[in-house]
Amino acid sequence: MARRSVGAELPFIGSLSRSQGQLGRQLAQALRNAVKRGDLKPGELLPSSRVLANSLNVARGVVTEAYEQLVAEGVLESRAKAGTRVSRALGNESTREVTRPMSEATQPKALPRSVAHYEKVADEFSPLPHVPFTISVPVNQTVPEDIWRRIGNRVRARGPGAPAGYDHQQGAEVLREEIADYVRRSRSVHCSANQIVVTSGIQQALYLCCKILLDVGDSVWVEDPAYRGLTAILEHSVPGTNMVPIPVDDEGMDVNVGIEIAKSAKAAFVTPSHQYPLGMPLSMSRRNALLAWAREANAWIVEDDYDSELRYAGHPFPSLQGLDPSRVIYLGTFSKILFPSLRLGYAIVPKGLEKAFCGARALMDRHPPSADQHVLAAFMKEGHLDRHIRKIRGVYAERRLQLTSLIKSAIPSSLAWLQPSDQGMHLILWITTGIDDKMLAKAALEQGVAARAVSTMYASKSNRSGLVLGLGDFSDEQIAYGVNVLAKLILGAHSKK
Ligand SMILES: Cc1ncc(COP(=O)(O)O)c(C=O)c1O
Incomplete structure (x- = not known):
């Protein structure tokens, strides 16, 4: 049963309007609504009439009148010495209003299209249960061992992960240094720590790219089929963009088709290491063609490199970013190699774009949570990430x-x-x-x-x-x-x- 201290105020009651009179009836209605909404649960103790009258600045009789009315209706129950409670007979179910999506509920005014869009997105993206064959469920041997917890305790207790003020929008410098070194060794990405923006996974990085790089009316190439986390952003969150689906064949995105149908697009979003969802890499000739087009069209390439560490045979292609760091925004994540709930990833941006990414990041959520960044930086610095991979x-x-x-x-x-x-x-x-x-x-x-x-x-x-x-x-x-x-x-x- 929910507990509430006897002297607690009931903020959901709001203020009573003296000019409308009948304060007892107003209070009874406010309490009735609170029970109906589930703000007050069956069995929950209400403040005494004296305490509530004081906090609402009304005469005590106003509260007793309201309480007595609701007891008579069966909404409240009152026992000597035990105080007044929400009636236990109501049961939880009878008091909870069913939450229907806003777009389905009857609304007096038309809602913006965003409401229906984001409700659909919420359904589409609700996480699958941790059963076979949900993607990226790290259990048993694939969770980082005790070492993750030990570093966490150390860094949080007295290290740089201890509670502090606001941090840098770009992310912790120690982590950015580690990431720069890691992507250079593993993916031939050329960058300095200054070009790295730590994000809440690739998902946030995709959102930032769309917000920063695209203007109203711009065309954008996306693979067909594509990652829904990208197409759902482009469908709605960047108004006025024209998403151009480019077919994927055995060599990945067909660049020639892109040039044929939308030569002057402003950006191409690709998963070149491992096309999502189909799985083939973008061939070398297509990579060269894509970069040549981007230079000619003055377009950006957003390289979503979500799982290239998990390669089981042969040698990977080097990143597109390494072939042209001035054209490519490289996105990486720790979701696959560590665990998705960590929510840490990164965008590596061409020189000159760092500040814009920091600004957009600041408006979204100021900066990534600091403590886990420091845990991860220490995990990488001490060589645990390489071993774990x-x-x-x-x-x-x-x-x-x-x-x-x-x-x-x-x-x-x-x-x-x-x-x-x-x-x-x-x-x-x-x-x-x-x-x-x-x-x-x-x-x-x-x-x-x-x-x-x-x-x-x-x-x-x-x-x-x-x-x-x-x-x-x-x-x-x-x-x-x-x-x-x-x-x-x-x-x-x-x-x-
Ligand atoms: C192709 C692709 N891009 C991006 C992501 C987002 O990853 P996260 O936001 O967890 O870093 C995923 C997740 O599965 C993905 O499959």
């Missing part, structure tokens, strides 16, 4: 092999087949035409198996059906169960065709 690469490689071979043995390849790829934390399972991937994803979730439908990531009306299967650190049994559920659903859907 080597370790989780092994774990995910094994999970990947396991999932691949189970799928191949459980589902005939004429009905479902895997997209070849040798990187990352997810696989694409293509499904034969005529089976709806959205229906499959919904039915799987009802049985405790999570998968995202590929068709929802296409801008064009695609009849390609497929599922994004995430590699989390799930147990053998969980993976076998997940494959079994998918196999039954796919075979069942096929037999009904």
Whole structure:
């Protein structure tokens, strides 16, 4: 039962209007509404009539009149010495108003389109449960060990992560130094710590790029299919931009098509290491073509490098940023290699753009939370991140092999087949035409198996059906169960065709 001190005020009552008179009735109505909204819970103790009368600056009789009226209605109950409470007989359910989305509720005035858009986004992005095959679920061997906690305790207790005033918008310098060194070694990114803006994951970095680099009426290339975290921003949050979907084939985004249909676009958003969601890298010739176009069109390239650390075979292509640091905004994240709830990533911006990113960042949330930045900086400086990446690469490689071979043995390849790829934390399972991937994803979730439908990531009306299967650190049994559920659903859907 919720506790409230006997002398507490009830701020949701607001002020009573003396000019309207009937203060007792006004107070009773305010209390009735508070119970209905759930601001006051069944069984919750109300202030004594004397205390409430004092805090509202009314005569005590006003409060007793209101209390007595509500007791008579069954909204409150009153017992000698036990005070006045919200009636326990109401039960929690009867007092909670169902929260309907604002756009569905009857509204006297038309709402801005943003309300419906952001409500839809909230549904689309609500996190999947931590069951197979949700992407990026670090458990068991893939969570950073005790060392993360130990560094955290040290840094928070007496180090630079201890409570302090506002910090720099760009992020902690020690962390930016570590990131600059890390991306140089691992991705051939050329930058100084001054060009790095620490963000709340790549998601915030994408939002910042859209806000800063685009103007009303600008065209923007996006891959088709693309990451919804990007297209949902462009659909609404930057008014007046023209999103131009560019088809993806075996070599990644088809740059020639982009040049044909929107040569003077202002920016191209790409996932060149590992096209999201399909998984192929952008070929070298396409990389060169993309950079050549950007120079000629004076356009930006936003390189979303969300999972390049998790490569299981061969050598990765160097980053696009390393090939032309003046044209490319490079985005990286710690969500995949550490854990998504950390919410730390970074944007590496061409010289001269740093200040704009800092300004936009300041308006959004001033700066990233300081303590975790210092924990991460120490984790990197002491060499733990490199070791951790080597370790989780092994774990995910094994999970990947396991999932691949189970799928191949459980589902005939004429009905479902895997997209070849040798990187990352997810696989694409293509499904034969005529089976709806959205229906499959919904039915799987009802049985405790999570998968995202590929068709929802296409801008064009695609009849390609497929599922994004995430590699989390799930147990053998969980993976076998997940494959079994998918196999039954796919075979069942096929037999009904
Ligand atoms: C292609 C792509 N970009 C960006 C992100 C966002 O990552 P975060 O905001 O967690 O850094 C993701 C997350 O899965 C992704 O798949």
